Amino acid sequence: MPKNKKQQVTAVPERRGELLATAAEVFAAQGYNATTVRRIADEAGMLAGSLYYHFDSKESMLDEILSTFLTELWEGYDAVLAAGLGPRETIEALVTESFREIDRHRAAVAIYQKESRHLTELPRFGYLADSQRKFEQAWLGTLERGVETKAFRADLDVRLTYRFVRDTVWVAASWYRPGGQHSPEEIARQYLSMVLDGIAVRE
Amino acid sequence: MPKNKKQQVTAVPERRGELLATAAEVFAAQGYNATTVRRIADEAGMLAGSLYYHFDSKESMLDEILSTFLTELWEGYDAVLAAGLGPRETIEALVTESFREIDRHRAAVAIYQKESRHLTELPRFGYLADSQRKFEQAWLGTLERGVETKAFRADLDVRLTYRFVRDTVWVAASWYRPGGQHSPEEIARQYLSMVLDGIAVRE
């Protein structure tokens, strides 16, 4: 019954990508440690041992999921940071780019959020800490630049603001569903409007 | 060596509370499923089996941690909601109360955030879904009331705003450390300033 072969016309590593996608989905839903390799195999229509033809460990799957996500994320971020925009425009572009990444890699983002804390302790996932540092540098730097140029308020704790902005953007992965009634750009617009101008009515 | 008896003068279930506190700490740090009962016992200076003198299962510990947290949380929330404040003042009070709860139950909040999604499927943890509904009702209702009375902007999607506010408040548990340089009230003040008035400079 679980014999959907489809066309094997294309290159080679197509199946591998499919398996990573289903694994990411299960990891995101159940948590990495709570996910058994048998459950992933089940979802993919095969037996547990067969996964080891494609991957050499459960950890390798997680590694590949997270690293490919971060690679793509930084392609987008680096493009924004290299564009030479003003502080406010940079924040707007970063937020929009972030919601686009959530749209594309919802599962990976959810996994990253749940597991990154204790994964950074493993040498294999050292690149998570690197990415986190670069991330903080980009956001915090932009916020500080904005305070200097009087684009942003000076009476707010920049580091606190950074944490709030960072968290709110990325937790969206926990409730966002692609194909829902809001596009990533629309969500970004609403979010930016709230964070930049506030929700209170001005008088 | 792990024989710190202290005074056993007080009532009976004092040790129970200590064990729950260390269990909560480990759950929060490693995740519930990734935490072994041997690890908890280790941290408490005893053997795995001995835990079963105090609790009848690992799940029971989690249950007790989460339910006592939610009970205390709703004591605070209900008091705020019954005070008959205006929309803006209600939001301010809810946010402040939330950061106080994070200060008191950091571990429980972190656990709740990581695990609530898949715990709600278990009948035993049905009260999590109940609490979530009450929670949404309180926040969403207040926001809508604020839009009606023109305290909050009408051009923002209320449900999106609710999600952003909710998430940002509670993820704080992942980086907040009691005894740090910011008190819960100070964090609440900064956060409210950002969400209500925005971070951009007005002209």
Next chain:
DNA sequence: GCCGTTCCCTAACAAGTGTTTGGTAGGTTA
């Protein structure tokens, strides 16, 4: 028709899991 490759299955492995059972040291009560 044979060879090699791709992809999966069958069956087992050792280590680790939550939990149980019976026992026991030490204190309190009678």
Next chain:
DNA sequence: TAACCTACCAAACACTTGTTAGGGAACGGC
């Protein structure tokens, strides 16, 4: 002194975990 309770240990239990080894069906190229 005897009975009892509290809080733990020691040792095992059944089960699940990630992983491996060997085999085989389907298919394309020669």
